[in-house]
Amino acid sequence: MVNKSVNKFDDWLNARLERCAGDANEDVHTYVARAVASRMLVDVRRTDQPVLRDLMAHLLDSKVLGETDMPGVEAAITDPDRLEALQATGLLDSGQDAVLDRITSALAQALDVPFAAVTLVDADRLLLKSVKTTTPDNFGGGQVPLEWSICQYTVAQGSTLALDDARIDPVFKLHPAVAAGTFVAYLGVPVKDRKGNAIGTLCVSDTKPRMWTAGHVQILSDFTALAAERAFGYAP
Structure with missing residues (x-):
């Protein structure tokens, strides 16, 4: 039988814990394990980046964060033309980029978000090419498993993706980054070349729900055009 109490919790806190777990449709053991896993991710991101990929992989394999099956997009991500366009930019593993850094910094301010990034989506990894963040709970740089x-x-869809509250989205609530509490709201626009090959995104996220408006999308799209101009040497 699973112990439903937590050491150093009084009766009121343990009762509240059981209620919170019930509201999440989880038993207390699963609820606590998921919370601990999320905190581990936060701490490792701050202090031990080399371990981050291994921790993520183990959490995925163990399903501590719940069922994380998502729609398959492998065919679009591994498309040879798309990967060739990405390689041709010369941005992969090329170090810090001052132009992109200015874009993410201005974007974060314009949309009043704690996280803005230019991402490059390779065949098996996501590179955070430029990041502006005010919260240590987000990935602060480098790369993460796809x-x-x-x-x-x-x-993969080649168009704007807007999530006002990913925790209640019927598809994305299953995503491991959502289950881990990395973000709540997300808005992303693909960075495309003239042939329509999307090499990555310009995206923003928040740790609380956001009602993304047409104005937000327009601002992000305008900044995305600047990022594309930097990536491809011309405005698509």
Whole structure:
């Protein structure tokens, strides 16, 4: 029988814990394990980036964060023409980019969000090419496994992806990054070349729900055109 109490919790806190777990349709053990896993991700992102990929992989395999099956987009992500367009930019593994850094910084301010990024979606990884963040709970740089990427779905569908509250979205609530509490709201626009190949995204996210408007999308699209001009040497 699973112990439904937590050490150092009084009766009121343990009762509240049981209620919160019930509201999430989980038993207390699963609820606590998911919360601990989310905190581990936050701490590792802050202090031990080399371990991050292994931790993510183990959490996915163990299903601590719940069932994380998402729609398959492998065919679109591994499309040879798309990957060739990505390689041709010369942006992969090329270090910091001052132009893109200015774009993400201005975008974060324009949309009043704690996280803005230019991402590159490779065949098996997501590279955060430029990041502006004010919260340590988001991925602060480098790369993450593709399984933890929302941007791969923006790239695969080739159009704007807007999630006001991913926790209640029938599809994306299953995503591991959502279950881990990495973000709540997401807005992304694919960065495309003239042939329509999407190499990544310009995206923003928030740790609370956001009602994305047509104005928000227009601002993000305008900044995306600047990112595309930097990536391809011309405005698509």
